[in-house]
Amino acid sequence: MKSKAWYKKQLKRKPITITRYVVQSVFLLFLLYVGVQFYRFYMHFETLGETTFVERPAAVEGFLPISALVALKVWINSGEFDQIHPAGLVLFSFFVGAGIIFRKSFCSWFCPVGTVSEWTARLGKKIxxxxxxxxxxxxxxxxxxxxLLLLFFLSMVIQMSTYSAKAFLELDYNKVSDVKMLQFFLxxxxxxxxxxxxxxxxxxFFKNFWCRFLCPYGAxxxxxxxxRITKIRRNEETCTNCEMCTKVCPQRLKVHKVEAVNSLNCTACMSCVEACPVKDTLNMTVVNKKVNKWFIPVxxxxxxxxxxxxxxxxxxWDTIISYEEWKQLIPDANYVGH
Known part of the structure; x- marks a missing residue:
């Protein structure tokens, strides 16, 4: 059991990294809570009202990226905002749009799969x-x-006409897509x-394998x-080539070898900047201007x-699907096909 003094020392040495771990943990716990609440919501209708009714947590729609991608197409082409899974469209639009300025901050600070992937890598390192x-x-x-996975999903949605996309959003299949996702895992x-x-x-064995090679959402x-609005720049004149930046990078980027980190895989976790032992050798920049290392995450x-x-x-944020409609949809969700 590590002492309180050890944790204080770690917080002093790596404040951003520790803060990121805390944010990841809090967000993961929140999503577990969302999952439990959604399960209770589902069971109320699955048992025909025998269990207590709880409000459906809208945040569950964050796990419906395909539906949100179709809704985004409709929104762009027609100006109509999806009312079936609006929270899904809000979250999807923010995370994808935020990538322009904040890079893949979602992946390093929020993503539950990324969090579990990092924890698994730490477990592997201990073993x-x-x-x-x-x-x-x-x-x-x-x-x-x-x-390639991303291209498959994008091409599938791009080929849909706006009319077909609107029709898809109105399908019972889309309405219960979150329920079907839950049923899959159950x-x-x-x-x-x-x-x-x-x-x-x-x-x-391999740190962040899913994130680095398989995740189309992160891609x-x-x-x-x-x-390239934001990037991490390396001062070659003051760099000692200690490789600490590369060693701590979750994406295994060779930070110590480049003048600027332009990789699409950079998650702006700030681990490399924090690990660098020489002041102002690694800096996050916005439009080529140096900013405080806390700027991007905050x-x-x-x-x-x-x-x-x-x-x-x-x-x-909240769906227009009523209690009465859920009452009809959820018991028959197993029989709803695409």
Whole structure:
């Protein structure tokens, strides 16, 4: 059991990293709470009212990126904001749009899968005393996978006409897509468990395997980095090539070898900046101007709170599906097909 003094020392040495771990943990606990509440909501209708009714947590829609992608297409083309899963569209739009300025901050600060992936890597390091490196040639072969998955989903939605996209949003299938997602995990079969087990084992050996090579959502958010509004710059004159920045990077980027971190995989976790032992050798920049190392995470968190708050105030958060409609939809969700 580590002492209180040890934790204080770690907080003093790595305040941003510790803060990020705390934010990740709080957000993960919040999402677990959302999951429990949604399960209770579901069971009320599944048992035909025998269990206590609880309000459906709108935040569950954050797990419906495909529905949100279709809704975004409709919003852009027709100006009509999705009223079936509005919170999903709000969260999807914010996280993807925020990638232009905040890079993949969602992945390093909020994403529950990213959090579990990091924890798994830390567990692997305790077991094997280190995290293993994937050979460069293999990393090059694996890197396109998440972009191919992203291309598949994007092409599928882009090919839909606006009329078809609107029709999809109104389908019972889309209305209960969150319920069907829950049912999938409640009745998960051998194939699903095998996939999860393989990803878990790979993450034990190779840090953030899912995030680095397989996640299409992270790939989409990372495309915002193409504009290079924000980047981490390295002062080659003061750099000692200690490689501390590279060692702590969750995405295994070779920070010590580049003048500026322009990689689409950078999650703006700020670990490299914090780990650098030489002052002003690594700095986050916005439009090539140096900013405080806390700027990106704090601004991202503040903007997220404001964005969600605005959505709630303006009525763009809660679904229009009524209790009576849920009463009809949920008991028949198993029989609703695409």
């Amino acid at each position: 094997f005393k280190r995290n293993f490196e994937i050979p460069t040639w293999l990393a090059w072969l694996l890197s396109p996978i998440k972009y 009745t998960i079969g051998g194939t699903g468990l095998t996939v999860i087990a393989v990803i878990f084992i790979l993450s034990l 989409l958010i990372g495309l915002g980095s193409i504009f 601004a991202f968190l503040v903007m997220f709170i404001l964005f969600v708050g605005l959505a709630k105030i303006t009525g763009h």
